[in-house]
Amino acid sequence: MTIALDDEAAAMRAGAFGEARRLAIEHQIAVGDFFDAPDFVAVTQAHVMGDTESLGEAGVAYVERLAALPEAERRTRIPTITDPRGLDFAAYRRLGQTEAMAALERRAAHALEALGVLMTNTCINYQTVMPPTRGEHLAMGDTGVAIYCNSVFGARTNFEGGPSALAAGLTGRTPRYGYHLDRYRRATRHFVVDAPLRDLADWGALGALIGRSCNSYWEVPVIEGVTVSPGSDALKQLGAAMASFGSTALFHLVGLTAEARDLGDVSDGSLPEPTVIRLGDIEGLYKRYEAPGEKVDVVVFSAPQLSLMELDDLARRLDGRTVHPETDLLIATSPENKSAADRMGLTRRIEAAGGLVLEGVCFYQSYAREMAEAMGWHRLMTPSAKLANIIGGYGYAPTLGTVEQCVDAAVVGRISA
Amino acid sequence: MIQLRCHPGVGPIVRGVALVAQDDFSARYDLDRSRGVFSREAHRLHGQSYVGRILVLNTAKGGVASAWMLRDMVERGLAPAGLLFNRVNPILAQGAVFAGLALMDRFDGNVTSLIATGDELELDPAQGLISITQRTIG
Missing domain, CATH: 3.30.499.10 (Aconitase, domain 3)
Known part of the structure; x- marks a missing residue:
């Protein structure tokens, strides 16, 4: 399928809005076609992974190439913020990070700022910068941010890697596939929690078990058995672990998260039998990493x-x-x-x-x-x-x-x- | 010559030798990108070089970093020649587009069983076509 372009997107592709937006829309068209996106959807925020360990010299050089363009051509169109950077300028020498790393980090920041990117340097922007609202379409560039925004707030985003999130910032839109579409947001896996969750790490362990079990970006777990809202930091650990272990981008906690007042909201009754997660499962996850008595560096x-x-x-x-x-x-x-x-x-x-x-x-x-x-x-x-x-x-x-x-x-x- | 069909992919036509595992993939979690080898001990390809190979794996896992990293790997000459998956997440697709790297997914059947390590492959992403030009012996 070929993604439909409105007049503005077609003009971007033709170069009428400059080279930065042309490169951005070409990138988005290729990604949209790969996922059979019917068209683009306007997004209100973009969140870009901008640490130099990920960017590498190639990524920094790309952003600098955009930053060298005339200002009207290079400025982002929507609020565009950043994920954590590669080092803390106040502490890097104490941690053995080098001057070369710091220099590359400064180049990246300088170039991103020239594009009008706000250097928030955070993966908890939903707690500290601007929480999204239900139904808001976003281009979120961190798996923990994406899963939290999708699940807890009912906003709509795919995992947008750095080049794609930056493209969304430049074009103000993203291909409409995956979690922008209602049909991908229905639950496909069913879990029941029958274990006490006492610590933030327990919530991460639960997320790890569910993520590992789902093991696909396209699976959506619905979770029952959690009756008391554990608060933002626990859900942060839950989502981040699920996304890390399973590439999961959306979960529903029945009675707690935005789209799942009850099971029927996210399922038509065709869910598989639930997987029950017990205390022993949580303990087993800890055991996998245990090293009793060992020195900690x-x-x-x-x-x-x-x-x-x-x-x-x-x-x-x-x-x-x-x-x-x-x-x-x-x-x-x-x-x-x-x-x-x-x-x-x-x-x-x-x-x-x-x-x-x-x-x-x-x-x-x-x-x-x-x-x-x-x-x-x-x-x-x-x-x-x-x-x-x-x-x-x-x-x-x-x-x-x-x-x-x-x-x-x-x-x-x-x-x- | 055996041919496999899949959803149209991204990137150029490439040839290479397959390196196959039923495991998943993340450039951040699994690779030592400075040496071009799998560095995660739990990965079945641990210790093996992926440079110039066509990686055939199950799915993408983990974070967004691979979207930037693939291009840097390509420019430093320490990248795989192509990537085949049963199903990818957006990050690897975005990263492959950005890197100009061949990537294909959504086959009829399990691609990690259809292709064996050592098979010589030709990938035509635009056509969604893979040709196994030489089967590995044994």
């Missing part, structure tokens, strides 16, 4: 970035305690939350205990392999199931723990036996 709170409430919780847990001298404790948050944490004294309390609060980064997007080599890190502990899933590919041995276990490990320097 680095404890990481990140993936997604922490909310102000999570920073407050960590400051309270760390008051009067000291991080072990042979263990690093890293905590990543958005620039806005970092500023608030500075103002409210949370950063000071966390850093007095020996932790390091990083701004605008998210651990795995910040040259994790090179950091490990420079810092001598191998065993990593985290309450983020998403991070535990990703970081093995960077040469780390990850352990998943509750928030309390992770703080204790940072202080003791070892995982509790």
